[in-house]
Amino acid sequence: LTHCLLEAKRQNIALELLESERKYVINLSLILKIKATLQGPDVKRSTKERSFFPNSLRYLVQQHVDLLHALQERVLSWPRQGILGDIFLKLTNDENNFLDYYVAYLRDLPECISLIHVVILKEVEEEIKSDLYILFFHIVQRIPEYLIHLQNVLKFTEQEHPDYYLLLVCVQRLRVFISHYSLLFQCNEDLLIQKR
Numbered sequence: 001l002t003h004c005l006l007e008a009k010r011q012n013i014a015l016e017l018l019e020s021e022r023k024y025v026i027n028l029s030l031i032l033k034i035k036a037t038l039q040g041p042d043v044k045r046s047t048k049e050r051s052f053f054p055n056s057l058r059y060l061v062q063q064h065v066d067l068l069h070a071l072q073e074r075v076l077s078w079p080r081q082g083i084l085g086d087i088f089l090k091l092t093n094d095e096n097n098f099l100d101y102y103v104a105y106l107r108d109l110p111e112c113i114s115l116i117h118v119v120i121l122k123e124v125e126e127e128i129k130s131d132l133y134i135l136f137f138h139i140v141q142r143i144p145e146y147l148i149h150l151q152n153v154l155k156f157t158e159q160e161h162p163d164y165y166l167l168l169v170c171v172q173r174l175r176v177f178i179s180h181y182s183l184l185f186q187c188n189e190d191l192l193i194q195k196r
Helices: 003-038 057-076 083-089 097-124 126-155 164-180 184-195
Strands: none
Touching: 003 057, 003 126, 057 083, 057 097, 083 126, 083 164, 097 126, 097 184, 126 164, 126 184, 164 184
């Protein structure tokens, strides 16, 4: 592919990533809305004490809103040699707790699902419950989705490009993370598919 075609392709993938992040942030805020309704006055007091929602949710929402802004700023003013890798490098850095909160989410989720299944069953329409499971599922899938997006960008990035090495490191980090926690991912996916 010619240089110009490669750059155009990269820009398109960057736009797709931005769009998927926008949808993801909307999904996360839907979960918080459902959470607010479920913690309303109707739900019995006893159940209020137990958390139906992983504690890491609030933090993840904040992180993804920030990520969305960073991506918007970058992608919408995409220069000739646009760079994305640095954003994800910062995000997946050891000093940043972004991935740790995903681990916490994956660890809390099975208990939350069983609580929702047992306790909220009586209080809430099935529809809300299955919506919730679908939204939870999106969160489980998000990190593997980033890996796919970044691999796609990398595919159309020449080795001399300033983004090449950054993307390579990010892809590597995400691969290691996903394989390290593959059982957790698998267990939550199976659980949610089964509940749905």
